[in-house]
Amino acid sequence: MRKKIIAVLILLMVILLGLGGRTVNALEEEIVKINLDTNVLVVYSTEHWEVDENIRMLDLSVGHFSNNIEYINVHHLEQEDLEDKTHLFYYGHIKEKLSPSVAELVSSFEGPTMAISYNTEQLGDKYSFLQVGEETTITTIDYLGDQEKSIEINPSIVFETVLDEGTEVLVEGDGDEGKVPLIMRKDKNYYLSADSFDRPYSIYFSQVLNTFFDVESNDNTPAYIRLEDVHPLSDPKRLMAAAEELAKRDTPYMIAVIPVYTDPDSGRRYHFEDQREVLKVLKYMQNNGGSVVLHGYTHQFRDSETGEGFEFWDVENQMPIYHGPEDEVTQLVEDDFESPEKYEAHQTKNKEYERKYIEERLTKGVQELANYGLYPLAFEAPHYTMSQNGYQVVSDYFSTYVGQVQLSDEDWEIMDTTPYATQPTMLNGMLLLPETIGYVQPEAEEPVKDMMESAEYYQLLKGGMIGAFYHPYLGVEGLREVLDEMEKIKNIEWIDLKEMKNTVVVDHVNIQSGNGEINAQVNNLGLMRTSKNYVYYHMIEIVIIITWVIAVLGITAVLMFLSFTFYLVVRRRRLEKNVAKPLK
Known part of the structure; x- marks a missing residue:
């Protein structure tokens, strides 16, 4: 009997999921000046x-x-x-x-x-x-x-x-x-x-x-605001306050989402299915001006807190992820090998390990968000740290990258930004939407003023990008201050990822965007085969729906019973009153 109930629930779940999804026929808004004939x-x-x-x-x-x-x-x-x-x-x-x-x-x-x-x-x-x-x-x-x-x-x-x-x-x-x-x-x-x-x-x-390059500059100033480090334990009230403020201003924005929060003390992992209020807010955001950006899977490599760790860079050993978090690390250079060929083979093995590690986390991140109905349109590496090989791996899955870029494989702190949106060779075809003016730093005396001073530099350049981010846990008041100042920028034009042509592809998930819409092709049965958690999430969703339906039917039945009872009581009293009247 139990197996039959589960089978019915899964069938109902597949039918309901099949009703979702949207189509799109989009053209990308040009924010780069690439000429295909320029070599x-x-x-x-x-x-x-x-x-x-x-x-x-x-x-x-x-x-x-x-x-x-x-x-x-x-x-x-x-x-x-x-x-x-x-x-x-x-x-x-x-x-x-x-x-x-x-x-x-x-x-x-x-x-x-x-x-x-x-x-x-x-x-x-x-x-x-x-x-x-x-x-x-x-x-x-x-x-x-x-x-x-x-x-x-x-x-x-x-x-x-x-x-x-x-x-x-x-x-x-x-x-x-x-x-x-x-x-x-x-x-x-x-x-x-x-x-x-x-x-x-x-x-x-x-x-x-x-x-x-004989290109005419654009007088508009492209800009974006990104809500940073949103994870399952984020405060849903503060998130909603930020979302409502941005919606009130009709300002499109990005949400840098971390699918899994890892407690550094207990090691417990929290997913959005564990915090449905946060998930509810994220869906509201996606439907009201927000675009999801995958910001790693756990935003940590070892046991550091989610949001603080370096997921795609071993900061302790100043090197790419060539090993597990608990492995003993021995860094070798070319002089440690008998020949250049053996050193090259060693490096190839390292890069293969890194590729597998990154691929697994990107795939899990996109799949998990897609299973919830959240569709990332771009990627941002935690703390902007990633090797050159890492960027090549990401480009196999994402067409758009957000933030700054690490320029060295020897030192993560050698990173920088650029004034324009760009498709550099180092990103293997990905479009970079650069972050240029930083964020509100609580320890600074006048953090918003510091950001606006940076913005003044990029306004010296026609079409220079103003890219900023904000941590929602700081409260909506700081966000209002940032937006008030950014809105004063001459000819500001807010970037909406949904208006741009973005592509995100992992196993069982293909996401496209353009013209303000998202087309997400999700093989739900394929997803369910990859993780039982995906099945449980939808089963619980269906149980919740059925519970509500039963509750509504129950309440309706009670109301009908009470109404009928009241009718009978009233009718009986009328009959008794008529019987009690004396005959003339």
């Missing part, structure tokens, strides 16, 4: 002849304009590398002697060329219009042609340059030694006399790239 070659000089964090920072900037970028060390440059390229960069991060053939190849290239930092004097006739001198310090940057874009900066080192007549200075620095050209060009040949893409250089550099 970029970046030639570089680095210490170990490899792409490093400095080249990846350049990758973030260029990825706003092209998703077809190739990288090659200057010592490997050949004529065939230039044949199909439309734009050329040379980044001399270190001083070194270049082959005479490099000057010939650069001089023969007919498209726009951008040289950066050292070794420019070795690039041939194209760069004979300038002479690079000694280092100097600047404390102000001026964007010539728009004096409102002049800012004071911390003392920074650039190179003095002597320019031929007819050279146009686009951005200028000013310091104790006077004015210094910072970004300049002659014809289609550009030069940046700094060795950094950190803010504020990245802002002015990105502005000039619009000219370099």
Whole structure:
């Protein structure tokens, strides 16, 4: 008998689930300026002849304009590398002697060329219009042609340059030694006399790239607000207060969701099915302007508290996840192996472990949320920490990434952001929606003011993105203050992930978005086969529905019984009254 009841419940559950799902026919709103006919070659000089964090920072900037970028060390440059390229960069991060053939190849290239930092004097006739001198310090940057874009900066080192007549200075620095050209060009040949893409250089550099790629800037200021670290033990009242405030303002937003909360003391795991009030609020959010972003699965690696841990980076050993949380870690370098081949095999094994680990957590995260009817449209790594291999793995499942990016596989703190939305090579095709102005830090004296000062930097750039996040546990008052200030930004245009074309695919779940809608194709039977918890959740949901139906029917029956009883009593009294009347 029990088995028959369970079978009936499962059948009813499948029928009810089959009624869900929405369709979409969406076009992505363009927030990047990618031209499919633009092919970029970046030639570089680095210490170990490899792409490093400095080249990846350049990758973030260029990825706003092209998703077809190739990288090659200057010592490997050949004529065939230039044949199909439309734009050329040379980044001399270190001083070194270049082959005479490099000057010939650069001089023969007919498209726009951008040289950066050292070794420019070795690039041939194209760069004979300038002479690079000694280092100097600047404390102000001026964007010539728009004096409102002049800012004071911390003392920074650039190179003095002597320019031929007819050279146009686009951005200028000013310091104790006077004015210094910072970004300049002659014809289609550009030069940046700094060795950094950190803010504020990245802002002015990105502005000039619009000219370099012949792209017209957008006057709108794309922006987003993200509610951070929402997990099963979040306060549902504070979440709802934030959701209602955003809905009242008609402001779309993101919710960075962690499916599982792990208690660091007891080790107990809490899921949203254990906290249905929080789940109810999340569904309200998704239906009223919010878009879910998967923020890891547990947001922790070892026994740290959910929301505090580094799920995809071993912060204790400063390395990617190549091992289990309890494993003894021995870090090996190439010199520890008999041959480069054995070291490469060791690294391949490590990356395979990391891939399996990330794939499992991404799959569980998406499946669990989809089972609840929550459909993530993007991914954000906890604390923005993840190896380069990790980004490649994520790109197999998500088309959109939110936040900042880690630029080094040796140090998680080497991370940065970029002024524009971008599709850099390092993210293997994923669209990055950068976080640029931080969050409300409770320990700061004027946290919102700090955020708005950062926002002023990105408003120097046409179309510069203003990306912020807020922790709902701080209360709705702080959120109101952030939104009030962000709404003052000129031409602000809130990003709605549902309006963009996003794709999320794991086993049994395929999520697409666009035109304000979500199309989620969920193989519910497949999900149920992967975890019994998914079955129990829907069985409980059905039991709750049946209980309510029974309760309503019961209450209805009682009311009908009472009504009928009352009718009989009234009727009886009327009859008794009629009988009691004397005959005339």
